[in-house]
Amino acid sequence: MSSPIKVLLAEDQSMVREALAALLGLEDDIEVVAQVARGDEVQAAVGAHGVDVALLDIEMPGCTGIEAAARVRREFPQVKLVVLTTFGRPGYLRSAMEAGADAFLVKDAPAAQLAAAVRKVLAGERVIDPTLAAAALAEGANPLTDREREILRAAADGSTNAELAAALHLSQGTVRNYLSTAIQKLAVRNRTEAVRMAREKGWL
Amino acid sequence: MSSPIKVLLAEDQSMVREALAALLGLEDDIEVVAQVARGDEVQAAVGAHGVDVALLDIEMPGCTGIEAAARVRREFPQVKLVVLTTFGRPGYLRSAMEAGADAFLVKDAPAAQLAAAVRKVLAGERVIDPTLAAAALAEGANPLTDREREILRAAADGSTNAELAAALHLSQGTVRNYLSTAIQKLAVRNRTEAVRMAREKGWL
DNA sequence: GCACCCGCATGACATCTGTCATACGGCACT
DNA sequence: AGTGCCGTATGACAGATGTCATGCGGGTGC
Structure with missing residues (x-):
């Protein structure tokens, strides 16, 4: 050796x-x-x-x-x-x-x-x-866009839409749209499940 | 020795x-x-x-x-x-x-x-x-009742009120009441924050 | 050049969530 | 016996959330 x-x-x-x-x-x-x-x-x-x-x-x-x-x-x-x-x-x-x-x-x-x-x-x-x-x-690549990931990460602690909008300099409606598309892409039913799912997959 | x-x-x-x-x-x-x-x-x-x-x-x-x-x-x-x-x-x-x-x-x-x-x-x-x-x-004892803890635990994964009610054999309104009191006891603003807070304190 | 996706936005609508008042039976402590 | 907390429940209301249609500008690829 x-x-x-x-x-x-x-x-x-x-x-x-x-x-x-x-x-x-x-x-x-x-x-x-x-x-x-x-x-x-x-x-x-x-x-x-x-x-x-x-x-x-x-x-x-x-x-x-x-x-x-x-x-x-x-x-x-x-x-x-x-x-x-x-x-x-x-x-x-x-x-x-x-x-x-x-x-x-x-x-x-x-x-x-x-x-x-x-x-x-x-x-x-x-x-x-x-x-x-x-x-x-098998599970393929991360389907979330950068923005969606960013917003999911920010939403993980229980912030409201208004807080997310303020923190990320977006309109409240936009925040809701992103969360909505993320929820659909992950095939879940609300933001909490979306955060859980993204975490589990290592996509967050 | x-x-x-x-x-x-x-x-x-x-x-x-x-x-x-x-x-x-x-x-x-x-x-x-x-x-x-x-x-x-x-x-x-x-x-x-x-x-x-x-x-x-x-x-x-x-x-x-x-x-x-x-x-x-x-x-x-x-x-x-x-x-x-x-x-x-x-x-x-x-x-x-x-x-x-x-x-x-x-x-x-x-x-x-x-x-x-x-x-x-x-x-x-x-x-x-x-x-x-x-x-x-300093932080005192766990202020949550058994039921509140149970429901918080069940709510942690993003289940809706309806699902929680079904799982725990309660009415939907009761689930909301418990979550509401838990939210107030923990001085937070929604169930997600309540779960986070309870986890952090080791109360869950 | 034209399609297509992304980021961003608005408005309308339905549903979910959180709060509050109120109620009842059971249990524990006084 | 009375007081108070817990578990359970209902109804009503306000506000938050999720969905959908639609729009616009910028970039990428063909």
């Missing part, structure tokens, strides 16, 4: 992050050289430590792991990217792949797959749960 | 669970003797392994860690209970304490606190984040 694989860990919950570090630390050929708790610190840390593989959680403050992946891919194209997430949402998988991820793992997969994925991506392989890949292909 | 502290780990995401096990495994005086992925498997596992400390995540299939804690407390009063959660919701802390938990940790606390908490509860101490304890005391 030559020098160990240098890994960066990005995950906002300290306890989980450090636990994953402990797990990877058990492997002789892997060394966790950096840990960050925010998406917007990933890029700098990758640059500073000569990282081979970046392990990115999706849900993080600062920016999402997917956004972070895209940035690293642009600036350091040789760095391998593993996206790790709690939720196996097909839409997440799709965006992760579009951002240039080499592997996509869900946190309820067995722990052994983590180290295995690190080694595989370094060998040039891609690692994706086949079930999830099938689901992502 | 006598024999190591026997710990049970209950957490549904395998990767996180096994990572936490790796973390605790680094400690000489702690041994993870059992791992379960469901709340309803905790009780049996505690009985089968002569566990000293049970480490319970709240969000789990089967039953919640809090419910599991209450059951273990009833059947095995000498077992120490550490509740571990992603969300530092004051209402969760309150219910965990009422269920008989000895410690309450949030996952974004430093990893070192985990092993420390295990040792402390075994020594008879209680471990609670002081900030969270203050918040729990």
Whole structure:
């Protein structure tokens, strides 16, 4: 074996992050050289430590792991990217792949797959749960327009049409039209269900 | 040192669970003797392994860690209970304490606190984040009645009044009345905000 | 150039939601 | 026995929400 694989860990919950570090630390050929708790610190840390593989959680403050992946891919194209997430949402998988991820793992997969994925991506392989890949292909692409997504996201907290209109500088009628088309595209019956559905699919 | 502290780990995401096990495994005086992925498997596992400390995540299939804690407390009063959660919701802390938990940790606390908490509860101490304890005391108890909570929970997925009425065998007007009083108690302006607020407080 | 989609807007209409007053039986506490 | 809260219910009303038709300007693709 030559020098160990240098890994960066990005995950906002300290306890989980450090636990994953402990797990990877058990492997002789892997060394966790950096840990960050925010998406917007990933890029700098990758640059500073000569990282081979970046392990990115999706849900993080600062920016999402997917956004972070895209940035690293642009600036350091040789760095391998593993996206790790709690939720196996097909839409997440799709965006992760579009951002240039080499592997996509869900946190309820067995722990052994983590180290295995690190080694595989370094060998040039891609690692994706086949079930999830099938689901992502089956459900097709996100049918929502940018505006519809924006409004759904803003409506998620229970804001009224009037508040949405004010926040997004739109007329109230326009807000209602967008919500209405989103509701139809998602085949649901009101904004609450629309938000739930979009979240579930990873389209939000 | 006598024999190591026997710990049970209950957490549904395998990767996180096994990572936490790796973390605790680094400690000489702690041994993870059992791992379960469901709340309803905790009780049996505690009985089968002569566990000293049970480490319970709240969000789990089967039953919640809090419910599991209450059951273990009833059947095995000498077992120490550490509740571990992603969300530092004051209402969760309150219910965990009422269920008989000895410690309450949030996952974004430093990893070192985990092993420390295990040792402390075994020594008879209680471990609670002081900030969270203050918040729990400041906000008072859950103001919602059983029925209100039940209806809020059912309304969370975007069901209409008619559906709620059918599901809960109530008249539509009654559903609206309950939602209305819940909305007022939570000082919000519609059901969506009410659900969000109740979730945030850990009252749902 | 012409279709087509997107973003934006208005107005009208039907339905859903939230509020309020009021009522009754049951239970708990005084 | 009286007071008060909870669960349940009804009816009426105002305001929010969802749908539909229609319109306009800008961009993209053929």
